[in-house]
Amino acid sequence: MERERTRKRPRLAWDIAPPQPSQSQRDVVVAGDEGLEKRHASPPKRNDDREGHYVFVLGENITPRYKILSKMGEGTFGQVLECWDRQTKEYVAVKVIRSTRKYRDAAMLEVDVLQQIAKNDRGNSRCVQMRNWFDYRNHICIVFEKLGPSLFDFLKRNKYCPFPVDLVREFGRQLLESVAYMHELHLIHTDLKPENILLVSSEYVKLPSCKKRVSSDETQFRCLPKSSAIKLIDFGSAAFDNQSHSSIVSTRHYRAPEIILGLGWSYPCDLWSIGCILIELCSGEALFQTHENLEHLAMMERVLGPLPEHMARRSSRGAEKYFRRSFRLNWPQGAVSRESIRAVKKLDHLKDIISRHVDTSRSSLTDLLHGLLRYDPSERLTAREALDHPFFRIPA
Numbered sequence: 001m002e003r004e005r006t007r008k009r010p011r012l013a014w015d016i017a018p019p020q021p022s023q024s025q026r027d028v029v030v031a032g033d034e035g036l037e038k039r040h041a042s043p044p045k046r047n048d049d050r051e052g053h054y055v056f057v058l059g060e061n062i063t064p065r066y067k068i069l070s071k072m073g074e075g076t077f078g079q080v081l082e083c084w085d086r087q088t089k090e091y092v093a094v095k096v097i098r099s100t101r102k103y104r105d106a107a108m109l110e111v112d113v114l115q116q117i118a119k120n121d122r123g124n125s126r127c128v129q130m131r132n133w134f135d136y137r138n139h140i141c142i143v144f145e146k147l148g149p150s151l152f153d154f155l156k157r158n159k160y161c162p163f164p165v166d167l168v169r170e171f172g173r174q175l176l177e178s179v180a181y182m183h184e185l186h187l188i189h190t191d192l193k194p195e196n197i198l199l200v201s202s203e204y205v206k207l208p209s210c211k212k213r214v215s216s217d218e219t220q221f222r223c224l225p226k227s228s229a230i231k232l233i234d235f236g237s238a239a240f241d242n243q244s245h246s247s248i249v250s251t252r253h254y255r256a257p258e259i260i261l262g263l264g265w266s267y268p269c270d271l272w273s274i275g276c277i278l279i280e281l282c283s284g285e286a287l288f289q290t291h292e293n294l295e296h297l298a299m300m301e302r303v304l305g306p307l308p309e310h311m312a313r314r315s316s317r318g319a320e321k322y323f324r325r326s327f328r329l330n331w332p333q334g335a336v337s338r339e340s341i342r343a344v345k346k347l348d349h350l351k352d353i354i355s356r357h358v359d360t361s362r363s364s365l366t367d368l369l370h371g372l373l374r375y376d377p378s379e380r381l382t383a384r385e386a387l388d389h390p391f392f393r394i395p396a
């Protein structure tokens with residue numbers, strides 16, 4: 001039975017006060033609107049909804065330059081609208097940020113990160129390109145190149161039928177290249193998950209059957225993307241390594257153990273998330289489907305073996321309660337319910353999960369995942385080291 005999952009797994013709300021955007025950042029405005037102004041007027045002013053979201057009607061304009069065609073997505077920060085850019089004559093994705101102060105400020109940090117990424121990009125960052133940004137009726141609008149569906153949307157539409165291992169290899173390679181690029185700029189993404197990895201193209205092919213789901217007399221189909229090209233999105237939680245950090249980051253399923261244990265985090269937390277993502281792409285389901293710390297740690301132990309004692313010893317005040325005096329995890333004694341114990345028991349060792357879902361390259365993939373999912377962040381593979389792993393030596 002498939003567990004019901006929400007379409008979007010929200011990251012944490014913003015919990016540290018972001019710095020003020022500089023005047024020079026605020027002064028960047030849309031250029032070249034003059035000719036369009038008269039013909040494509042903005043709609044009459046309306047109130048935002050209760051959460052500060054911009055209220056719109058399809059076909060209206062955001063500034064005379066952008067015509068709203070459809071809504072592509074919604075997140076914590078705002079709505080993403082498909083628009084026609086009358087100036088460049090291309091489709092774009094405009095993220096219209098909620099008008100609330102904290103989201104406006106956070107959006108300016110995202111703009112700052114996107115500008116850093118763009119400045120150093122020689123076309124190989126595999127991070128979404130920002131085309132423009134501006135302030136419209138108290139909403140920061142960030143204009144992006146338009147991409148295709150997320151890997152999560154794709155999996156979901158495919159009834160969680162896993163991707164073939166050769167495609168997972170291609171996704172993994174690009175994901176690691178993108179993260180290596182960010183890390184070299186001293187940036188940590190902190191919210192890597194299948195929702196934030198977008199296929200560049202929406203084109204797909206339909207093929208018969210997904211082994212996992214074939215029922216007796218029904219012919220099943222699976223969709224595969226025509227191109228494996230992907231890009232990373234959502235830099236709203238990205239952090240510069242030298243900045244002060246909030247202690248909890250990442251969407252739960254992809255959160256590294258050092259974050260849960262309050263040990264501080266840095267670049268390696270992105271590599272942990274990539275390990276979880278690769279397993280999800282191979283199996284079709286999120287590895288650690290939990291909403292609670294102790295259960296999460298117990299799930300990790302089930303898949304990866306016992307947590308190292310030195311991490312248990314150093315865990316923060318808030319996390320001490322997950323361990324017994326012996327520094328072993330207080331499990332199953334500390335479980336909140338029988339269902340929780342059952343959910344943990346249902347999980348297999350990493351090697352067995354991979355054997356169940358993957359036909360070829362099993363041992364090299366398992367070895368790579370063990371490197372990405374090392375408990376101790378100082379022992380975890382870096383993005384560059386992971387790219388050098390034998391799993392990626394098979395030619396594309």
Ligand SMILES: Nc1ncnc2c1ncn2[C@@H]1O[C@H](COP(=O)(O)OP(=O)(O)OP(=O)(O)O)[C@@H](O)[C@H]1O
Pocket residue numbers: 010011072073074075076077078080093095128144145146147148150195196198233234235236
């Ligand atoms: N460039 C793009 N092209 C196509 N779709 C996009 C693009 N950027 C974002 N989207 C869609 O909009 C959704 C929300 O975008 P994004 O994750 O940037 O918003 P957010 O408010 O920061 O979300 P979250 O709640 O995950 O932090 C994405 O999941 C995706 O479906």
